[in-house]
Amino acid sequence: MNASNINAVFYADTYHPIQAGSIDGTDTLPHDRAIYRALLCSNAGLYDPFGDPKVIGDPYCTVFVGRLSRQTDEEILRKVMSKYGRVKNLRLVRDIVTGASRGYAFVEYETEREMRRAYEDAHHSIINDSEVIVDYYRQQLMPGWIPRRLGGGLGGRKESGQLRFxxxxRPFRAPLRPIPYDDLKRLGIPPPPEGRYMSRFEVPSPPRRRSSHGDKEDSPYVKRRSKDGEEPSHKRQRSPADRDDSSHKHRRFYREHSYDKDDSSHRHHRHHSEHSYQHKKRSASRDYGS
Structure with missing residues (x-):
């Protein structure tokens, strides 16, 4: 990889504390003490991403909103995020002692389509004079995830001393040095995807569930039902009693109109016979010169 491709980057699909602390995803030693703490939690299984009682809602419909202003409350955030879809739940994380905002929140939408709209359009938007970041809900969707309070997480500022890539x-930069494949394999760190790097200006797509029921409900091609839950009458399946009654009516109608039908057929046959007789008579007259 040469220096001319400095804009080539890649993103993490799984979380590894040592890799997250590396600018190009190829380091094999921790850079700060927080990484040791995150590595301990990961190896010992001390963190359960599904064990947080405060977490509610569908992770596929939830976005993370960070770098919020301390003056941004739930009402302001809901009003802003409602521009991208119907907000179902909103949780602004606050300090357990003081009650002050900690600068990040989780917003759940009604459907995945609305979540993706917020994911694409709300990133780097301005809320209360603060440029926010928007990401998908990695806690339950990213394998191996360790939160920032335990030394993990992603992003961060240089002043914090806990930068995560x-x-x-902050995507991984394409490596400018040889990749130590053997060491990465020994530590369980996925190697960089050589030949499949992305541009720094491309937006990585969030994970998709295998079958999105929310998108099906939101689709215009869904079979609509009436308000009471019944299908339209022209699509409703008839019961055996309805079919028997319909057959009975059809037979009765046929019997009532069978005479007219037979009489019409008889008149047509008689007219056709008379026409044939007259035609033969004229032909015979011409043959005999009369």
Missing amino acids: GGRE
Whole structure:
């Protein structure tokens, strides 16, 4: 990889504490003490991403909103995020002692389509004079995830001394040095995807569920039902009693109109016979010169 391709990047599909602390995803040693803490939690299984009682809602319909202003409350955030879809739940994380905002929140939408709209359009938007970042809900969707309070997470600022790479805001840079494949394999770190790097200006797509029921409900091609839950009458399946009654009516109608039908057929046959007789008579007269 040469220096001319400095804009080539890649993103993490799974989380590894050592890799997250590396600017190009190829380091094999931790860079700060927080990485040791995250590595301990990961190896010992001390963190359960599904064990947080405060987490509610569908992770595929939820976005993470970070770098919020301390003056941004739930009402302001809901009003802003409602521009991208119908907000179902909103949780602004606050300090457990003071109650002050910690600068990030989780917003759940009604459907995945609305979540993706917010994911694409709300990133780097301005809320209360603060440029926010928007990402998908990695806690339950990214394998191996370790939160920032335990030394993990993604992003961060240089002043914090806990920079983490591989996310939307700070992707991995394509390596400019040889990749130590053997060491990465020994540590369980996925190697960089050589030949499949993305541009720094491309937006990585969030994970998709195998079958999105939310998108089906939102699709215009869904079979609509009436308000009481019944199908339209022209599509409703008839019961055996309805079919028997319909057959009975059809037979009765046929019997009532069978005479007219036979009489019409008889008149048509008689007219055709008379026409044939007259035609033969004229032909015979011409043959005999009369």
